[in-house]
Amino acid sequence: MFGSKYRNPDNRETLMGQEQPLGKAFAILAVMMHGPDLPTELSQHTERHRIFMAAAPYALSSGEIATVLANTDQEEKKIYYHNLLTTGCRPVSALLYNSARDFFQRKVFTSAKYNPDYKLHLGLAATESVFDQ
Numbered sequence: 001m002f003g004s005k006y007r008n009p010d011n012r013e014t015l016m017g018q019e020q021p022l023g024k025a026f027a028i029l030a031v032m033m034h035g036p037d038l039p040t041e042l043s044q045h046t047e048r049h050r051i052f053m054a055a056a057p058y059a060l061s062s063g064e065i066a067t068v069l070a071n072t073d074q075e076e077k078k079i080y081y082h083n084l085l086t087t088g089c090r091p092v093s094a095l096l097y098n099s100a101r102d103f104f105q106r107k108v109f110t111s112a113k114y115n116p117d118y119k120l121h122l123g124l125a126a127t128e129s130v131f132d133q
Contacts, residue, residue: 001068001080004087007059015058022059027088029055038089040082048081 004023015025030038030051039047056065071077108118119126 001071001076002060002064004084008061008064011057011059011061013058015055020058022055023084023088024091025055025058025088026051026084027091030085030089038085040085042078042082045078045081048085049077052081052084 002022004026005021007019007021012019014020015028020028030048033051033054034047039051052068056068060068068077068080107115108122116126119128
């Protein structure tokens with residue numbers, strides 16, 4: 001089986017404009033297919049298999065995909081897909097929250113110049129601040 005950081009050097013398929021390793025492709029497609037309700041329960045093996053089948057062409061060769069699918073040990077496959085999901089999605093969740101926090105700290109709450117669109121979205125008048133509420 002192939003690790004989450006593995007990418008076949010001959011594979012030139014791009015996902016979101018970049019060549020992605022297997023774990024990152026798995027995470028991106030998991031979020032695209034399931035949103036915040038990721039199939040983390042061990043009983044959701046079929047859903048993780050669907051994600052693998054969608055993500056594998058972006059990182060593996062057809063022979064490598066066939067190698068994974070040819071493995072007859074179903075318990076090993078369940079654990080493999082589950083590990084790809086958990087290791088691939090961990091950075092996605094951390095990066096999302098860190099990016100959101102950074103954006104609000106730099107652009108909304110402490111910006112020297114307040115953006116009127118942000119104020120409108122937050123329900124603030126032109127002279128109000130988030131700290132006035």
